[in-house]
Amino acid sequence: MRNVLYTCPFVPAEWIAAHGLEPMRIAPEPTREGLPAGMCPFAAAFIHAAVAAPVAAVIATTVCDQMRRGAEIIESRCGTPVFLMNVPATAAMGLYRDELDRLGRFLAAVGGAEPSGSQLAETMLNYESLRAAARDSRRESGPGVRLALGGGPLRSTDREIFKLIEQVGGTVVLDAIAGGEMTEPAPFDRARMAADPAGELANAYFGAIPHAMRRPNRKLYEYLNRELIARGVRGLIYRRYQWCDTWHGEAGRLKDSLPTPVLDLVAGDDESDRAYVLTRIQAFVEMLK
Amino acid sequence: MNDAPQQITLDQWDVRYAELRAAGLSEPSYGGPLRRHLTDGDMRLAHLRYDNSPAALRLWNFLLTEEDRLRAARAGGARIVGAMKDLGTVPVMAYSLDNVAAFYPDGAWWIPCMMELSAGLLDIADSLGFDESFCPVRAMLGAFVTEEHFPRPDLLTCSVGATCDDLSAIAQRIEAMGSEIVWWEAPHRRSPEAGETPVELPGGFVAPQRQVDFVRGQLQIVADAMEDLTGQSLDSRMLAEGIEAANRVRTVLRELRTLAYTTDPCPMGALEMLIAEMLAIHFCSDRAESIAVLKELLAELKGRAEAGVGVVDPDAAKIFWINPVADLRVMNLLEECGGRICGTEYLFSHALDDIPTDIEPMEALAQMALADPMVGPSADRAERICREIRRSGSQAAVISRISGASHCAMEGPVIADRIRTELELPVLEIEIPPLSDSMRPTLKTRIEALAEIVRQQKDK
Numbered sequence: 001m002r003n004v005l006y007t008c009p010f011v012p013a014e015w016i017a018a019h020g021l022e023p024m025r026i027a028p029e030p031t032r033e034g035l036p037a038g039m040c041p042f043a044a045a046f047i048h049a050a051v052a053a054p055v056a057a058v059i060a061t062t063v064c065d066q067m068r069r070g071a072e073i074i075e076s077r078c079g080t081p082v083f084l085m086n087v088p089a090t091a092a093m094g095l096y097r098d099e100l101d102r103l104g105r106f107l108a109a110v111g112g113a114e115p116s117g118s119q120l121a122e123t124m125l126n127y128e129s130l131r132a133a134a135r136d137s138r139r140e141s142g143p144g145v146r147l148a149l150g151g152g153p154l155r156s157t158d159r160e161i162f163k164l165i166e167q168v169g170g171t172v173v174l175d176a177i178a179g180g181e182m183t184e185p186a187p188f189d190r191a192r193m194a195a196d197p198a199g200e201l202a203n204a205y206f207g208a209i210p211h212a213m214r215r216p217n218r219k220l221y222e223y224l225n226r227e228l229i230a231r232g233v234r235g236l237i238y239r240r241y242q243w244c245d246t247w248h249g250e251a252g253r254l255k256d257s258l259p260t261p262v263l264d265l266v267a268g269d270d271e272s273d274r275a276y277v278l279t280r281i282q283a284f285v286e287m288l289k
Numbered sequence: 290m291n292d293a294p295q296q297i298t299l300d301q302w303d304v305r306y307a308e309l310r311a312a313g314l315s316e317p318s319y320g321g322p323l324r325r326h327l328t329d330g331d332m333r334l335a336h337l338r339y340d341n342s343p344a345a346l347r348l349w350n351f352l353l354t355e356e357d358r359l360r361a362a363r364a365g366g367a368r369i370v371g372a373m374k375d376l377g378t379v380p381v382m383a384y385s386l387d388n389v390a391a392f393y394p395d396g397a398w399w400i401p402c403m404m405e406l407s408a409g410l411l412d413i414a415d416s417l418g419f420d421e422s423f424c425p426v427r428a429m430l431g432a433f434v435t436e437e438h439f440p441r442p443d444l445l446t447c448s449v450g451a452t453c454d455d456l457s458a459i460a461q462r463i464e465a466m467g468s469e470i471v472w473w474e475a476p477h478r479r480s481p482e483a484g485e486t487p488v489e490l491p492g493g494f495v496a497p498q499r500q501v502d503f504v505r506g507q508l509q510i511v512a513d514a515m516e517d518l519t520g521q522s523l524d525s526r527m528l529a530e531g532i533e534a535a536n537r538v539r540t541v542l543r544e545l546r547t548l549a550y551t552t553d554p555c556p557m558g559a560l561e562m563l564i565a566e567m568l569a570i571h572f573c574s575d576r577a578e579s580i581a582v583l584k585e586l587l588a589e590l591k592g593r594a595e596a597g598v599g600v601v602d603p604d605a606a607k608i609f610w611i612n613p614v615a616d617l618r619v620m621n622l623l624e625e626c627g628g629r630i631c632g633t634e635y636l637f638s639h640a641l642d643d644i645p646t647d648i649e650p651m652e653a654l655a656q657m658a659l660a661d662p663m664v665g666p667s668a669d670r671a672e673r674i675c676r677e678i679r680r681s682g683s684q685a686a687v688i689s690r691i692s693g694a695s696h697c698a699m700e701g702p703v704i705a706d707r708i709r710t711e712l713e714l715p716v717l718e719i720e721i722p723p724l725s726d727s728m729r730p731t732l733k734t735r736i737e738a739l740a741e742i743v744r745q746q747k748d749k
Binding site: 036037038039062064065066068069070072073076084086088089090092094095098102105212213215216217242243245246248249250251252253255257264 | 416417418419422423447449450451452453454455457458459460461462464465470472473474476477479482499503507666667668690692693694695696697698699700701702703720
């Protein structure tokens with residue numbers, strides 16, 4: 001087993017790959033198992049997937065309180081090595097960089113090998129090309145009301161929302177979901193990468209990714225304000241989970257401050273919610289037509 | 290006048306107060322009858338039962354006049370520091386400086402309870418997108434909007450990172466509304482790895498020195514902001530004096546807790562003890578007075594212990610209580626149901642430990658911050674709780690969940706499992722909203738059942 005399972009956008013796939021392991025970023029299957037009152041459905045789904053997955057290791061992060069505590073639960077329920085990466089909320093770049101180093105030692109301990117600077121740089125360039133290709137393929141947006149989709153991360157089946165939006169006459173031209181285009185790393189600076197590839201990796205991820213959990217999180221607003229206008233977005237569908245404080249906490253402020261209308265959509269956890277979601281998106285798109 | 294210890298209603302306190310005054314009761318400047326606070330809007334007071342001692346009266350008056358104290362401090366030229374999500378670190382730094390008052394804006398989470406929702410703070414939070422899926426600390430957002438419950442701080446700090454998401458999200462909203470915040474990072478406490486220097490933190494947890502160094506750097510950011518605010522230099526000598534004063538509060542509190550939680554019959558009710566414990570984290574905006582208040586309470590308890598008198602049924606089930614309650618009335622309910630507190634972990638157990646004085650002061654504060662049970666694994670917290678339960682001789686535990694709090698959903702089961710498997714004690718998990726009246730019959734039944742189980746086990 002060479003797979004290393006994770007979901008958080010602050011975990012660089014390049015770092016895992018450069019250590020000779022296979023990064024396996026997942027959008028977990030929804031689960032109702034072990035979902036106590038007050039628990040975020042995404043955190044529950046990730047824990048469930050991580051416990052069941054036959055992988056070499058799991059990486060969780062401190063990006064939210066429940067995922068942080070989830071690492072402990074995963075570790076207690078299966079024998080898979082678990083690494084909890086401290087992703088600072090503040091601009092503590094030094095801590096993030098230290099955590100990358102610590103993650104490197106962990107990866108080496110679960111079967112990887114420390115990469116040389118040139119191996120890392122080469123891996124970074126490969127991944128950057130893959131991301132660019134994926135971005136190009138996404139640029140083809142269909143006809144319909146131009147929309148942005150934002151909010152917390154999606155589980156595997158939640159990606160259906162893109163189809164639902166198209167079904168009612170909309171098209172997503174900005175994926176501002178956690179884990180989507182918005183949370184991709186910045187392009188690598190070639191000069192800095194040549195001098196210090198790991199440092200540049202940290203810059204591109206921690207230094208650039210706008211996320212609701214950052215304190216302060218003004219980069220999230222700068223990103224949305226810029227991209228909404230640049231892409232001619234007519235409205236933002238803001239999808240969040242019940243009990244996800246990090247993304248829920250921004251809903252009111254987004255409504256107050258963005259230049260476009262915002263549909264605050266609380267993602268439910270069962271099939272009956274599908275009709276509710278569809279109706280609300282439909283009404284929102286009709287309003288924007 | 291009957292001076293025997295007992296728990297009395299607000300109406301009974303009216304009579305008692307008049308009698309005490311007639312007998313020559315001497316009070317501090319913030320003294321007076323409890324009823325005036327009800328008139329000011331603290332409607333919950335009408336539904337609580339209080340200890341009848343002058344020491345308890347002083348404690349309540351001290352608590353309920355904090356806003357006046359802060360406004361007087363502001364009028365007198367003092368600088369006001371609001372320390373959010375800080376359980377006992379930043380206030381120690383703030384009170385090391387001259388002419389600074391620090392307070393705990395998160396304390397607004399009790400306003401919906403105290404004012405029985407009449408202040409409208411939760412409605413304001415709702416209107417800003419913070420509904421009941423958030424912890425009641427969202428009342429703080431309303432308090433910042435109305436500016437009616439505390440003055441706008443001159444400096445606002447907030448620890449984030451390995452803290453609760455509710456508070457972090459709410460604080461972010463407060464900043465977006467125009468209050469600048471000095472954020473400082475509390476990293477998730479982890480065990481030292483191979484090659485890292487381990488440090489035993491106050492309270493017994495262990496962390497790598499590297500993390501302590503990091504937190505120390507974060508606290509220095511806060512210290513720099515305080516120096517900028519006050520024009521004073523927060524040097525090691527001043528910090529050391531501040532730490533010594535904070536330790537005096539903690540020492541008195543430890544004595545109080547030992548007496549209140551281990552003496553039979555129980556000499557002080559759960560409600561007053563909860564209030565007393567809260568003084569450890571922010572001194573209720575007056576450090577010197579908080580020591581005086583606690584000392585008077587301690588003297589009262591010592592007298593009762595020596596006399597062998599108390600306020601709770603001697604056969605009451607010995608309960609260890611985990612997490613603070615959003616509705617203070619539930620602390621009364623525990624005793625009405627046949628229980629008594631024998632130990633507590635209100636999420637700030639680290640603020641009850643002495644701050645080390647044999648190391649550099651900022652290093653000591655960094656260790657304290659990292660010892661916060663919330664920044665580490667739930668298993669660490671569960672371990673400390675089990676240790677305390679064993680020491681206290683508690684016969685059962687109550688985990689009072691804070692509705693909406695990001696940590697409770699996952700932390701509660703971890704703690705409950707550990708207590709059940711390691712100590713084989715019954716555990717009751719309940720959720721307490723700011724006003725629990727509608728749930729009172731259910732809560733009563735469940736707590737009574739717990740007390741009954743304890744009594745049955747004792748009889749076997």
